[in-house]
Amino acid sequence: MTAVPVPVAPIRSRRSFLRRRLPTTFVLGSIILLFHIVVAITGPLWSPYTFNKVGTGKPFENASTAHLFGTDGLGRDVFSRVVYGAPTVLILATTSTAIGVVLGSFIGLLSGYLGGWFDEVLMRIFDALISIPFLILALLIISAAGATAAGSPSLLIGVVAFIYTPRIARMARAVALDLVTRDFITAARARGDSAWSIVIREMLPNTTGTLLVEFAVRAGYAPILIGSLGFLGFGIRPPNPEWGLMISENRSAITTAPITVFGPVLVLASLVIGLNLFSDGLARLLGRSAQFGAQ
Amino acid sequence: MLRRLILTRVLTSLGTLLLVSMFIFGAVELLPGDVARQIVGREASEQQLQIIRQQLGLDRPVVDRYLSWLGGALRLDFGNGIISKRPVIGIIAPRLRNTLILALAAFILYVPISLVFSLLSAGFRGRHIDALLSGVTLVTLSIPEFVMGTILLIIFASSLRWLPALSLIEDARNVGEALRALLMPALTLAIAMSAYAIRMLRDNLIEVLDSEYVLMATLKGLPRRNVLLQHALPNALGPALNVTALNLVYLIGGVVIVERIFSYPGLGSLLVDSISLRDAPLISAAALLVSATYILANLAADVGVLLLNPRLRTST
Numbered sequence: 280m281t282a283v284p285v286p287v288a289p290i291r292s293r294r295s296f297l298r299r300r301l302p303t304t305f306v307l308g309s310i311i312l313l314f315h316i317v318v319a320i321t322g323p324l325w326s327p328y329t330f331n332k333v334g335t336g337k338p339f340e341n342a343s344t345a346h347l348f349g350t351d352g353l354g355r356d357v358f359s360r361v362v363y364g365a366p367t368v369l370i371l372a373t374t375s376t377a378i379g380v381v382l383g384s385f386i387g388l389l390s391g392y393l394g395g396w397f398d399e400v401l402m403r404i405f406d407a408l409i410s411i412p413f414l415i416l417a418l419l420i421i422s423a424a425g426a427t428a429a430g431s432p433s434l435l436i437g438v439v440a441f442i443y444t445p446r447i448a449r450m451a452r453a454v455a456l457d458l459v460t461r462d463f464i465t466a467a468r469a470r471g472d473s474a475w476s477i478v479i480r481e482m483l484p485n486t487t488g489t490l491l492v493e494f495a496v497r498a499g500y501a502p503i504l505i506g507s508l509g510f511l512g513f514g515i516r517p518p519n520p521e522w523g524l525m526i527s528e529n530r531s532a533i534t535t536a537p538i539t540v541f542g543p544v545l546v547l548a549s550l551v552i553g554l555n556l557f558s559d560g561l562a563r564l565l566g567r568s569a570q571f572g573a574q
Numbered sequence: 575m576l577r578r579l580i581l582t583r584v585l586t587s588l589g590t591l592l593l594v595s596m597f598i599f600g601a602v603e604l605l606p607g608d609v610a611r612q613i614v615g616r617e618a619s620e621q622q623l624q625i626i627r628q629q630l631g632l633d634r635p636v637v638d639r640y641l642s643w644l645g646g647a648l649r650l651d652f653g654n655g656i657i658s659k660r661p662v663i664g665i666i667a668p669r670l671r672n673t674l675i676l677a678l679a680a681f682i683l684y685v686p687i688s689l690v691f692s693l694l695s696a697g698f699r700g701r702h703i704d705a706l707l708s709g710v711t712l713v714t715l716s717i718p719e720f721v722m723g724t725i726l727l728i729i730f731a732s733s734l735r736w737l738p739a740l741s742l743i744e745d746a747r748n749v750g751e752a753l754r755a756l757l758m759p760a761l762t763l764a765i766a767m768s769a770y771a772i773r774m775l776r777d778n779l780i781e782v783l784d785s786e787y788v789l790m791a792t793l794k795g796l797p798r799r800n801v802l803l804q805h806a807l808p809n810a811l812g813p814a815l816n817v818t819a820l821n822l823v824y825l826i827g828g829v830v831i832v833e834r835i836f837s838y839p840g841l842g843s844l845l846v847d848s849i850s851l852r853d854a855p856l857i858s859a860a861a862l863l864v865s866a867t868y869i870l871a872n873l874a875a876d877v878g879v880l881l882l883n884p885r886l887r888t889s890t
Contacts, residue, residue: 403589403590403593404593406586406590406593407590407593407594407597408597410590410591410594410865410868410869410872411594411597411598411861411865411868412826412827412830412864412865412868413827414827414830414831415827415830415845415861415864415865418830418845418846418849419598419601419602419849419857419861420601422601422605422849422852422857423601423602423604423605499716503718506718506720506721507718507719507720507831510720510831510834511830511831511834511846512850513849523718523720526720526721526724527720530724533724533727533728533732533739534732537728537732537733540724540728541725541728544721544724544725547718547721548713548716548717548718548721551716551717551718552712552713552716554716555712555715555716556712559712
């Protein structure tokens with residue numbers, strides 16, 4: 280029996296297929312993010328000191344093998360403080376953005392679906408909220424919350440979520456206005472489904488791509504917002520190791536020990552760059568465009 | 575038609591501004607602490623407090639006080655600051671002037687930076703320089719203003735010692751010193767704004783470059799430079815005005831941070847200081863002025879786009 284050669288289509292390995300499909304920015308961003316997550320989780324196990332151990336060296340030492348990022352004014356090891364600060368910023372940024380995206384998309388989709396005066400009034404209010412520069416809005420809320428609440432992580436999460444909600448709602452509403460005219464929504468309405476069920480069961484699944492990209496972009500800006508508030512002295516309170524706060528604390532030593540400022544700066548920038556690359560890649564993957572910035 | 579469109583846009587902006595004033599008043603109203611006690615001190619008797627409350631009108635209903643505050647604001651009368659006891663407008667006016675100078679300087683740097691780099695990027699699209707610029711702008715967008723400012727400070731003030739670390743513009747003895755004080759804060763703002771604009775303007779330019787009349791111009795044998803500058807650029811500038819309006823958010827929000835980094839005596843640093851000191855009249859006046867500037871600038875940009883681009887006038 281002679282073997283008959285069967286024409287076989289060349290099989291591409293799954294590996295090369297994946298590599299071809301994934302945008303470079305997505306891969307790069309994921310690697311940077313993964314690095315930050317691993318550091319945040321395992322950091323306390325291998326960091327040379329704890330974040331509040333004072334007197335590990337002289338005040339404001341420059342970089343050395345003992346102190347990679349130098350020491351701050353109280354002789355605390357800046358590198359250890361940066362490592363210990365990683366989980367704070369990751370948790371604050373993701374939870375606040377998640378709350379903003381969930382609230383904003385529900386409100387926006389519902390408002391766009393219902394229309395009428397409800398939509399009109401809500402959007403006017405949101406327009407006004409968006410018209411207050413976000414940093415000033417954040418400062419106003421924090422000062423109104425009072426001295427006892429200021430500096431608590433839950434207040435920061437609330438502030439970022441509050442800033443994001445109207446911006447995300449506007450976007451979700453625009454998507455809803457497009458969806459409302461489609462046949463499957465008309466069909467659901469004819470079935471007698473409630474507005475709530477239409478929003479959750481029909482509209483939400485059709486906006487997941489847009490919302491994912493929105494989440495990634497906003498989460499990329501949240502560390503900047505949190506860091507800026509910390510830098511101004513309205514964020515996480517000392518002695519907690521928050522990057523923006525550390526940059527502001529060590530600024531007095533900018534000439535003698537610049538690494539104490541540059542270390543946290545580098546790490547914060549790398550996290551945001553990672554998040555932005557990731558969302559850019561995610562947007563390309565889903566065939567959408569990502570627009571960075573807080574607006 | 576055009577007049578009606580513009581009128582609607584103006585009225586919406588005024589409505590938004592009114593809502594914003596309510597938010598700001600409400601937020602400041604929620605500030606913890608008794609204003610009357612803040613003024614006369616801890617040892618004041620209940621009677622003294624009562625008198626101060628009456629003077630300030632704190633015993634009147636909230637709506638009443640909001641309306642009289644708004645009425646005062648329209649006449650630029652924001653009452654007296656709690657800490658300094660001087661009229662708020664007298665404190666704010668020089669700060670506002672400084673901030674406007676800074677914003678103008680940032681803007682003067684921003685326009686050429688974003689034009690040159692977006693033209694380069696679009697002109698050499700898909701080549702190395704385009705990829706490089708795309709990378710650089712993405713990285714720049716990822717760096718917060720306070721980080722960017724701090725990096726500039728490390729380079730120009732502490733390493734090279736070319737520029738002063740503190741931008742105390744009011745102490746400048748001549749124009750040269752004032753410009754040196756302005757350069758770093760203005761550059762920080764300009765870089766942050768340009769990164770955003772370069773990306774947008776590049777995409778707009780490429781869209782225009784792909785249109786048929788640009789192809790026609792190329793087929794006519796016009797040099798690439800002329801096609802880019804005379805045919806593509808004017809049409810890409812319309813949408814760029816929108817980007818510039820968006821950039822005002824960066825400018826106005828960023829001013830708060832940048833002024834703080836360089837100790838620049840502007841409205842932003844005044845706002846942060848007055849929030850730390852809980853000086854309610856000062857906070858509400860500064861916040862209202864900043865928001866009003868933003869809303870009016872946005873309105874101006876929208877009307878500008880309407881006037882420049884006749885195609886937008888037909889849609890509502």
